[in-house]
Amino acid sequence: MSRIHDSIARLKDFIKTMKWTIAVVRTFALSLLLAGALAQASQVTGTVTNKTTGKPAAGDSVVLVNPMAGMSEVARTTTDAHGHYALEKPGEGPALLRAMHQGAEYFIEAPKGGASGDISVYDVAAKVQGVFIEADVLEVESENGQLSVTERYFVHNTSAPPVTQWSARSFEIVAPAEATIDGAEAQRPSGLPTSIRLDPAGPKGHYAFNFPIQPDDGEKDTLFQLSYHLPYASGKFTFKAEETLQADNLAVILPKGMTFTGGAGTAFKSVPEDPSVQTFVAKGTGPGKPVEFTISGTGSIPREQQGAAAGQGAGMGAPGGGQEASAGGVGNQPGGGIGNPIGTPDPLSKYKWWILGGLALLLAAAAAFLLRRPAGAGAIAAAAEAGALAAAVAHTNGAAYQSPGNPAAKNAALLNALKEELFAVESEKISGTITAEDYAQVKAALETVLRRALKRGS
Numbered sequence: 001m002s003r004i005h006d007s008i009a010r011l012k013d014f015i016k017t018m019k020w021t022i023a024v025v026r027t028f029a030l031s032l033l034l035a036g037a038l039a040q041a042s043q044v045t046g047t048v049t050n051k052t053t054g055k056p057a058a059g060d061s062v063v064l065v066n067p068m069a070g071m072s073e074v075a076r077t078t079t080d081a082h083g084h085y086a087l088e089k090p091g092e093g094p095a096l097l098r099a100m101h102q103g104a105e106y107f108i109e110a111p112k113g114g115a116s117g118d119i120s121v122y123d124v125a126a127k128v129q130g131v132f133i134e135a136d137v138l139e140v141e142s143e144n145g146q147l148s149v150t151e152r153y154f155v156h157n158t159s160a161p162p163v164t165q166w167s168a169r170s171f172e173i174v175a176p177a178e179a180t181i182d183g184a185e186a187q188r189p190s191g192l193p194t195s196i197r198l199d200p201a202g203p204k205g206h207y208a209f210n211f212p213i214q215p216d217d218g219e220k221d222t223l224f225q226l227s228y229h230l231p232y233a234s235g236k237f238t239f240k241a242e243e244t245l246q247a248d249n250l251a252v253i254l255p256k257g258m259t260f261t262g263g264a265g266t267a268f269k270s271v272p273e274d275p276s277v278q279t280f281v282a283k284g285t286g287p288g289k290p291v292e293f294t295i296s297g298t299g300s301i302p303r304e305q306q307g308a309a310a311g312q313g314a315g316m317g318a319p320g321g322g323q324e325a326s327a328g329g330v331g332n333q334p335g336g337g338i339g340n341p342i343g344t345p346d347p348l349s350k351y352k353w354w355i356l357g358g359l360a361l362l363l364a365a366a367a368a369f370l371l372r373r374p375a376g377a378g379a380i381a382a383a384a385e386a387g388a389l390a391a392a393v394a395h396t397n398g399a400a401y402q403s404p405g406n407p408a409a410k411n412a413a414l415l416n417a418l419k420e421e422l423f424a425v426e427s428e429k430i431s432g433t434i435t436a437e438d439y440a441q442v443k444a445a446l447e448t449v450l451r452r453a454l455k456r457g458s
Contacts, residue, residue: 046117056083126167130159133247149234160294162215169208174242177205179228184428189217246286257299
């Protein structure tokens with residue numbers, strides 16, 4: 001019996017020792033985790049500058065947000081009298097900085113390696129002098145008894161001092177009263193396209209974009225895109241285009257198999273810039289100057305040929321041209337791009353890349369559709385990467401897209417595009433343009449792909 005008691009006593013001592021050892025190990029492990037977290041934590045500092053006044057933006061809120069967690073707030077602070085701010089950034093994951101100035105939001109990627117996170121903001125006004133349309137471009141084709149139209153507005157904000165135009169009706173457009181809206185997108189001078197809700201604004205066919213028109217970023221302006229379809233059973237439709245702002249150019253692009261007829265009093269000129277499509281341009285339109293033209297016949301735009309032709313052009317859209325075209329290039333001629341006098345070579349080169357960007361949006365939409373379908377992680381990643389890289393084409397704004405030459409560059413482009421897409425999904429959630437189910441599915445898929453991309457990049 002004494003042996004049994006001794007064994008039990010030894011067993012109790014052993015259990016006590018094990019419990020103490022486990023507690024020590026847990027404490028040590030927790031200390032290591034805390035030490036690692038503290039080692040990874042970093043301070044993000046910078047200055048918020050009001051570009052309208054040229055002075056520091058005092059009292060503006062600056063928020064560190066996590067795109068991996070539904071744009072959740074990680075840290076918040078307010079700029080001091082000198083526009084300075086400081087935030088603690090936990091970990092090494094992706095993060096974004098959002099500055100709020102007069103109700104408008106401005107984003108940058110959180111800097112790494114101790115770099116300064118300086119943010120530029122602008123004062124906001126409902127109407128700003130210096131906002132105008134450089135080009136209103138309609139791409140028209142027929143399909144299954146309907147006329148499909150993609151219309152893109154290239155809007156400049158040359159205000160001086162620079163001021164952001166933003167209100168519930170930042171930019172108003174007029175579509176045909178018979179139009180059924182399929183979708184709307186907008187893009188800041190620097191950034192990727194974002195799907196947004198188009199709000200009715202008065203008579204039938206009148207709509208408004210609640211989207212900021214920020215001051216131009218060099219040659220980069222703000223893009224608004226509208227997709228719609230029209231009844232076309234008769235094989236003929238007459239447009240009565242109306243601009244709400246002064247527009248330098250109105251361009252219509254259609255397939256070779258269709259017929260374009262300009263209305264009375266409108267001076268459209270044919271621009272033989274691309275042999276695969278027809279292009280007609282009218283200059284100097286604006287409020288109170290309705291433009292009438294008729295489309296008839298059937299046909300689809302050959303997109304591959306259109307892209308090849310665009311790539312051969314000179315100027316801002318051509319390889320090597322970029323935004324710093326030579327003195328003889330389109331980029332430095334009067335008006336730039338489509339704004340050049342009729343008869344100069346390749347007047348639509350700049351906008352062809354925006355048009356190709358619209359095609360990239362279609363690819364991105366296809367990727368989003370695949371994300372909504374049950375699929376393996378590999379298929380989801382491939383679809384999202386295709387959409388992200390396609391969206392990257394859309395934000396070049398005049399620079400021909402070059403496929404990244406190495407995996408690191410490709411992964412960086414994918415990360416940026418995915419973060420922008422997360423922005424877009426959150427914006428759609430706030431504006432109510434996406435269902436809760438779709439939001440959950442798309443957000444989960446995007447976060448999965450973003451984690452995979454981060455893993456590949458590490």
